[in-house]
Amino acid sequence: MQLSENDFRDYLFDNHKDSLSDLIHGRRDPIEWNGEGFPPISILFQQIVERKINEVVDGLESLTLSARELRLEKSGDSTTRIDLFGNSECIGLTIIELKKSKQTERQAYTELLAYANHFCSIYPGLTERAINSILIAPMATRTVRDAFVQEILGNNKSSAALIPSDDNGEIRLTIYYPDESYYQWFENNLLDDRSMYTVAVEFPEIEGWIDTDKNNDQKIPDWSKAALNTISNSISHRLEAEGLHSIVYATQQWGEIGQQFPNPNVIYAVVLNPFASFRSSSLDDEVYGDTKEGRVSEIQAIYDQIDESEREYWLESMESNFHGLAIRIVKEEFDKCFRSTDGLGVRSEISLPDWYGVKTSMINSVFTHNLDIYQTGLLRQVYSRYLDYIFEVKWDEIYCCDDLPRFSYKALRVFLPVWEILRGLGMGEEHA
CATH class of the missing domain: 3.40.1350.10 (Trna Endonuclease; Chain: A, domain 1)
Structure with a gap:
């Protein structure tokens, strides 16, 4: 010009x-x-x-x-x-x-x-x-x-x-x-189970506020559902504000099973871990991982310039710091939800279960009331786009058409479809 x-x-x-x-x-x-x-x-x-x-x-x-x-x-x-x-x-x-x-x-x-x-x-x-x-x-x-x-x-x-x-x-x-x-860096294994870091907050029944199903015909009371969903929603909003990609949901163990545990209520925050070790690790100053060669080369170029005193554990430290950040955010927001007039709050325990283990455990995922599930960041965009895809095609062409609700809002927070869709999208490239 x-x-x-x-x-x-x-x-x-x-x-x-x-x-x-x-x-x-x-x-x-x-x-x-x-x-x-x-x-x-x-x-x-x-x-x-x-x-x-x-x-x-x-x-x-x-x-x-x-x-x-x-x-x-x-x-x-x-x-x-x-x-x-x-x-x-x-x-x-x-x-x-x-x-x-x-x-x-x-x-x-x-x-x-x-x-x-x-x-x-x-x-x-x-x-x-x-x-x-x-x-x-x-x-x-x-x-x-x-x-x-x-x-x-x-x-x-x-x-x-x-x-x-x-x-x-x-x-x-x-x-x-x-x-x-x-x-090219956005591979299907970005949503692989191994890319997900899980923070679980367990806490006891709070009579009159968050009750179990033991005196309610094995149905979780409506006020308990509302309370647990509100807590999950609050944590998801905080994760969104912090720029983390996640799914958050609450569970409560069934009846007699729940009575065997001191903490029948669990909030799961499952966060996409950008530093997952299976995608980028190092050995003898060589970066490797289950990812595309170009991405490994880019990381290697940065790795080679890290000070020698910091290089050996550089990748591990980034992952560790990310884990610490996720734990702190979830715990802080959970505690904010339980500020009380008596100043006592609610006793809770943090655990870090393997995401695949959570999904395949009968105790954690089957013999439980699984409540509304909330997505943030890229995971919300992925799921939203999937709903677009589902509702743009003819019902008789969808393998799951029998379970498809008339209106898409019915699928936004329901646990099972979100769970199944994200599980399928998280398969590695060779299974996609």
Whole structure:
């Protein structure tokens, strides 16, 4: 392009204040999966990202640019400027940053995220997810492309990238869709049982508050269900806020079986462990794991630069620290649910059972009342997309059609379908 960045910014504001979408080209539908059954995790996440990009881009049709070089001032800090700022009746506040050079586009994306944060600070209650961040840049830098995918998928941000070009004097903004290589790390074994770290909080019956089924015809009382579901929901919200991907649910052991245990109530928080040792471990300074070779090479490159005094246990320490974080979050939120006027709270015990063992144990999963199950982060997105898949096909084509409820809300929190679906999705690639 022949225009300087400032000239380009002014051109967009002066000529396309209400029609920026006229310059946008290259919109396409999300990638399709033509195989049998539910798509692999990598395809699923690519579909999720591309849908989000299209939602933002489509919302630009109603965008009105309100300001250029919008100054953001904070007491004691230097003033920064947003290249273009606008509002859309479809998607709300929109921040646009322009960079022509690949040398400066990394800085631009960082600035975009900082600008969104600034608006959240002056409008309490606003979140970065509610602000649309648009980067107009070559998208030639791998770091920026990686960050773009992570912000949309991992952090659930509303973002789009447009690549500028000048086609014989015609300005074009081409939508950037990350290619499939950016999803290669999302393998089916990401949801493997071995990738799940389980924190179980066990506690006793609390008469009048959380009672067992012993005096209720072997049915857990409604008030007990409500209490246990509320606790599970509270823990899941905290895990979501902390950016962890999890499922959370409560169980209560049946009648006479429950009476044999001092703690018949259990809250299970099953958290996706990004540092699972079966996917990345080291031996004699060589990184290995049940994962793609490219991912191992990336980790090896980092591993080789770790100080020798820390290198031997570096991978193990990251996993251990993650475990400690998960335990602390679950325990803190559980204790908050049992703050009491007498100051005594509720006695509880923490255990760390193997997830496969929990699922296959008759005591833990069969002879129990399994209550509502809550998903957070990527696990919620996976399950939501699966429900879309189920309800988009004809009932007579679904192997489980006899169990399919009329309305999808009936499947959102019910234990068994969530359990079975996530179990199936967690199979390794060779079984997918």
